Amino acid sequence: MSGDNDMTMRGTEDVLTQAEAWKAAGRQVALATVISTWGSAPRPAGSQLAVDDAMNMAGSVSGGCVEGAVIEAANAVMKSGKPAMLEFGVSNEEAWEVGLACGGRIQVFVEALG
Amino acid sequence: MQLSTLAQLRRDQAEKRSVVRSVDLKNGDETLLYPFEDTGNSELLEAARIAARNDRSGTVELPGGARFLQVFNPPLRMLIVGAVHIAQALVPMATLAGYAVTVIDPRRAFGTLERFPGVTLLDDWPDDAMATLAPDHRTAVVTLTHDPKLDDPALQVALRSDAFYVGSLGSTRTHAKRLERLAKAGLGEAELARIHAPLGLDIGARSPAEIAVSAMAQITAALRKGERS
Missing domain, CATH: 3.40.50.720 (NAD(P)-binding Rossmann-like Domain)
Known part of the structure; x- marks a missing residue:
């Protein structure tokens, strides 16, 4: 049940509500979205993480494994305004260090909210 | 995501419409699709229809490049x-x-x-x-x-x-x-x-x-x- 429900409105909605509130408060905001998964990825495609320029977070794209790296990318996206594609998984040396312990692979799209 | 897109998503949710946000993964360009209202049969719309029906967001490869389809369905x-x-x-x-x-x-x-x-x-x-x-x-x-x-x-x-x-x-x-x-x-x-x-x-x-x-x-x-x- 949790898998599919994460992809319908409820989960995503809360993240977007938070993102909107940050934006309304005059902060810069980036949205990271899981767009593809392979193997036993921790969160399904459609899962979102919102980050503001004070490093506040709402939602998740991996249940904590790669969020640190995503936040770094989100900061860059907020500054440049250009979207970025990130990939994490066992095939990626760096991602292995960041650690998707489940052995899955995910692609994360990061874009500015603006 | 544009703030105007987010505002439209909010209106759609309030009206209990099924909407799919299509994102061009090359440049971040986005459009909102209404797969159960729009009767068109483009490849993109068909893909959106399947995604919405299955409550499953995901990436599709189309002739114009990869698109991410993000599904926003009203609750069941x-x-x-x-x-x-x-x-x-x-x-x-x-x-x-x-x-x-x-x-x-x-x-x-x-x-x-x-x-x-x-x-x-x-x-x-x-x-x-x-x-x-x-x-x-x-x-x-x-x-x-x-x-x-x-x-x-x-x-x-x-x-x-x-x-x-x-x-x-x-x-x-x-x-x-x-x-x-x-x-x-x-x-x-x-x-x-x-x-x-x-x-x-x-x-x-x-x-x-x-x-x-x-x-x-x-x-x-x-x-x-x-x-x-």
Whole structure:
């Protein structure tokens, strides 16, 4: 049940509500979205993480494994305004260090909210 | 994501529309698609339709490049008429499957809270209740009372709504009489043909729990495969 429900409105909605509130408060905001998964990825495609320029977070794209790296990318996206594609998984040396312990692979799209 | 897109998503959610946000992964360009309202048959729209039907966001490769399709569906609802024995089995199954369930039964003795913990119970007359609840394309309606006074008014509202599933308990014979009554009440052939009856898939169900399983399976097929028999 949790898998599919994460992809319908409820989960995503809360993240977007938070993102909107940050934006309304005059902060810069980036949205990271899981767009593809392979193997036993921790969160399904459609899962979102919102980050503001004070490093506040709402939602998740991996249940904590790669969020640190995503936040770094989100900061860059907020500054440049250009979207970025990130990939994490066992095939990626760096991602292995960041650690998707489940052995899955995910692609994360990061874009500015603006 | 543009703030204007987010504002539109909010309006769509309030209006209970199914909307799919399509993102061009090369440059972040986005468009909102309405796969059940737009009748077009472009590859993108078809992909959005499948994604929305399956509640599954994901990436598709199209001639113009990769697009991410993000699904925003209204919540699933199930409206059950009749706080009867089968309802006691169907309610927890539907809840587990992700539906917000409402049980409608004006007979107060039936709809007691102990029998349906954690579920919205309405003791309104079914046609009033149904008109208020306004079934949409993410709503399943199941009537279980066998009582024409209760089932028929609910069906009259349900069959004129966008409900993706309408099912009604009762034997073939009971159903034939029901169809006669509803035809007299002014419902057309196409509307009447939408009723799933006898209720559920034919799996030889006998007990209330088994009948609930067969109904839940049929509802799932209607939701995921778009079978609006």
